[in-house]
Amino acid sequence: MSIEERVAQLEARLRAAEDQLEIIGLLNTYGPAVDSGSSDAAAALWTKDGIYDAGGVTRFTPETLVAMYNDTGHQELIHEGSSHLTATPRIEVRGDEAAAVAYSFVVRRRGEEWFLMRAAINHWQLVRTPTGWRIKERFNRVLDGSDGSHAVMKRALQQSTAA
Amino acid sequence: MSIEERVAQLEARLRAAEDQLEIIGLLNTYGPAVDSGSSDAAAALWTKDGIYDAGGVTRFTPETLVAMYNDTGHQELIHEGSSHLTATPRIEVRGDEAAAVAYSFVVRRRGEEWFLMRAAINHWQLVRTPTGWRIKERFNRVLDGSDGSHAVMKRALQQSTAA
Amino acid sequence: MSIEERVAQLEARLRAAEDQLEIIGLLNTYGPAVDSGSSDAAAALWTKDGIYDAGGVTRFTPETLVAMYNDTGHQELIHEGSSHLTATPRIEVRGDEAAAVAYSFVVRRRGEEWFLMRAAINHWQLVRTPTGWRIKERFNRVLDGSDGSHAVMKRALQQSTAA
Numbered sequence: 200m201s202i203e204e205r206v207a208q209l210e211a212r213l214r215a216a217e218d219q220l221e222i223i224g225l226l227n228t229y230g231p232a233v234d235s236g237s238s239d240a241a242a243a244l245w246t247k248d249g250i251y252d253a254g255g256v257t258r259f260t261p262e263t264l265v266a267m268y269n270d271t272g273h274q275e276l277i278h279e280g281s282s283h284l285t286a287t288p289r290i291e292v293r294g295d296e297a298a299a300v301a302y303s304f305v306v307r308r309r310g311e312e313w314f315l316m317r318a319a320i321n322h323w324q325l326v327r328t329p330t331g332w333r334i335k336e337r338f339n340r341v342l343d344g345s346d347g348s349h350a351v352m353k354r355a356l357q358q359s360t361a362a
Numbered sequence: 363m364s365i366e367e368r369v370a371q372l373e374a375r376l377r378a379a380e381d382q383l384e385i386i387g388l389l390n391t392y393g394p395a396v397d398s399g400s401s402d403a404a405a406a407l408w409t410k411d412g413i414y415d416a417g418g419v420t421r422f423t424p425e426t427l428v429a430m431y432n433d434t435g436h437q438e439l440i441h442e443g444s445s446h447l448t449a450t451p452r453i454e455v456r457g458d459e460a461a462a463v464a465y466s467f468v469v470r471r472r473g474e475e476w477f478l479m480r481a482a483i484n485h486w487q488l489v490r491t492p493t494g495w496r497i498k499e500r501f502n503r504v505l506d507g508s509d510g511s512h513a514v515m516k517r518a519l520q521q522s523t524a525a
Numbered sequence: 526m527s528i529e530e531r532v533a534q535l536e537a538r539l540r541a542a543e544d545q546l547e548i549i550g551l552l553n554t555y556g557p558a559v560d561s562g563s564s565d566a567a568a569a570l571w572t573k574d575g576i577y578d579a580g581g582v583t584r585f586t587p588e589t590l591v592a593m594y595n596d597t598g599h600q601e602l603i604h605e606g607s608s609h610l611t612a613t614p615r616i617e618v619r620g621d622e623a624a625a626v627a628y629s630f631v632v633r634r635r636g637e638e639w640f641l642m643r644a645a646i647n648h649w650q651l652v653r654t655p656t657g658w659r660i661k662e663r664f665n666r667v668l669d670g671s672d673g674s675h676a677v678m679k680r681a682l683q684q685s686t687a688a
Contacts, residue, residue, distance in 0.1 A: 205369050206531050212376055213538055219383050220545050220616075227615040228682065231626055231646065234668070235678035280670035282628045282644050287450045287613045289390040290383075300394055302445045304469075304476075306630075306644055308668060313630075313641040315476040318445050318469055320394065342397070342471060344443040352398035356391065368532050375539055382546050450613045452553040453546075463557055465608045467632075467639075478639040481608050481632055483557065505560070505634060507606035515561035519554065 218292045222299060222325060222332050230283040238268035246326060246333045253319075253339045280308030288323075291358075295327040300355035303339065318342045322355040381455045384495050385462060385488060393446040401431035408497045409489060416482075416502045443471030451486075454521075458490040463518035466502065481505045485518040544618045547658050548625060548651060556609040564594035572652060572659045579645075579665045606634030614649075617684075621653040626681035629665065644668045648681040 200208075225244060232241035242261035245251065251259040259267060267273060288301035305317035324336040340348045363371070388407060395404035405424035408414070414422040422430060430436060451464035468480035487499040503511045526534075551570060558567035568587035571577065577585040585593060593599060614627035631643035650662040666674045 202365060202369060202528060205373070206528060206535070209369070209372055209376060209535055210531070212380065213535060213542070216376070216379055216383060216542055217538065220542060223613060224615045224617075227613050227627065230612075230628065231615075231678035231682055234646075235675040235682075237679060237682065240682060277675070278670040280644070280668040280674070282612075282630075282646075282668055284612055284628055286393075286445075286447055287386060287390050289387045289394070291387075301390065302393060302447055302469075304445075306628075306641065306668075308644070308670065311642075313644040313668065315469065316474075318443070318471070318476040320397075320445075342443040342445055342469075342476065344441040344471065348443070349398040349440070352394035353400060356394055356398075356400065356403060365528060365532060368536070372532070372535055372539060375543065379539070379542055379546055449556075449608075449610055450549060450553050452550045452557075454550075464553065465556065465610055465632075467608075478632065479637075481606070481634070481639040483560070483608075505606040505608055505632075505639065507604040507634065511606070512561040512603070515557035516563060519557055519561075519563065519566060 215292050218297065218327070218332065219290050222290050222292075222297055223288065225325075225332050225334070226285045226288055226299065226301070226323070230285060233268055233273070233283050234277050234281050236268070236274070236277055238265045241265075241268060244334050245337075246328065246335055249334050250336045251334075251339070252336065254341060276305075276307060280313070282306040282313075285321075289355075297323075297325040297327075297332065298355065298358055299323040299325065300352070302342075320348060320351050320355075322351050322358075378455045381460065381490070381495065382453050385453050385455075385460055386451065388488075388495050388497070389448045389451055389462065389464070389486065393448060396431055396436070396446050397440050397444050399431070399437070399440055401428045404428075404431060408500075409491065412497050413499045414497075414502070415499065417504060439468075439470060443476070445469040445476075448484075452518075460488040460490075460495065461518065461521055462486040462488065463515070465505075483511060483514050483518075485514050485521075541618045544623065544653070544658065545616050548616050548618075548623055549614065551651075551658050551660070552611045552614055552625065552627070552649070556611060559594055559599070559609050560603050560607050562594070562600070562603055564591045567591075567594060570660055571663075572654065572661055575660050576662045577660075577665070578662065580667060602631075602633060606639070608632040608639075611647075615681075623649075623651040623653075623658065624681065624684055625649040625651065626678070628668075646674060646677050646681075648677050648684075 242264045245261045284304040286302040288299040290299045307316045322338045340351045405427045408424045447467040449465040451462040453462045470479045485501045503514045568590045571587045610630040612628040614625040616625045633642045648664045666677045
């Protein structure tokens, strides 16, 4: 391989590594944003037409996410003391798209201790935009032992390894 | 240094960084695999002669791991709702071998909450294979305050920093 | 761009990626060090004039940290069984300085289970030294729902994105 070709290959490989690090940073911005009431900053992690499907009746868009974060339930939670914890993801980058899978937890204060009020599996679809990586879809299912929750994990692992 | 030498150095350094990212991905594939009952996929994270030493009477090989994951105890756990959570590891890559140290937790649903039914420290020995990084040994000890559990942490830190 | 310029750019970008990975490793050395009673190794993660501000009356220096880790309270904790867990950080590298934000948890054994005896948000200021990255300041506030704890998250996110 010529030096020219080796440099081009290094540039492509380095970009893929930087992409992974940027996505790790993006996913770990979510917690401090929602736990501090920075609702707009949290919603801005998604593309404008992005979706957060957490398994309830609503598939949230960035706009409805802001409303949800500003609502009583979320505000009570963050004023009690909370951590929306994203575990380290497994990430696969494919050009300008990426997929990530990781557990997430909602940790809430109760007296002198904290407890896990929610534990879930997540499958993110991400896209590269002119201003960096953004979430296209976050698909989240609570860890209730159901076939549905197991299916999210299986789908995420297959998509990743098939890439 | 000549351009040729600088490019060669970049190639070696980038490979080490990619190795770390790949190992982070490998270790974080374990949870979604075992929690969804994908027993073969979980066992395939090890080399064929790999070992999972979790401190009991059995040092598991990939074959006996599959049997364990398909057994009643594990199946009850994952149908109740569980997360085999691997914390972010500290990784040291040395050519075609690597070591990692991190906590791990088994999170289990109980009614409307989740609790930590196991907390442990892990010391992984990893090897590069033709199909990517694999686990040669996972040495895992429960966090019971014993000298043995502390020794795993000390050994992992020393091995890492000595590299 | 000439090959010379492209190689120089690759060198700078790769160093920033390696910096992130090194900082992830540094922050995840803390837990196994303090949980195994390796007090000196834990304190050595800071610069000599570094500070750990955990919100109490004392702003710890590396010297006073060692004394604290060797004290009765910490020793009882680690002999009961504990994990000082650092969640995956969001990191921003700016030349020879860096900032990181992440949750941290003190997980403690109680009978057959483990519980979260502390949950906090952290904002680290890091510096590159001749022997690698070190902590200049770790600013830590418990997740008690207070404006103060929210302010740490907001400040950390703003500083990061402003870089």
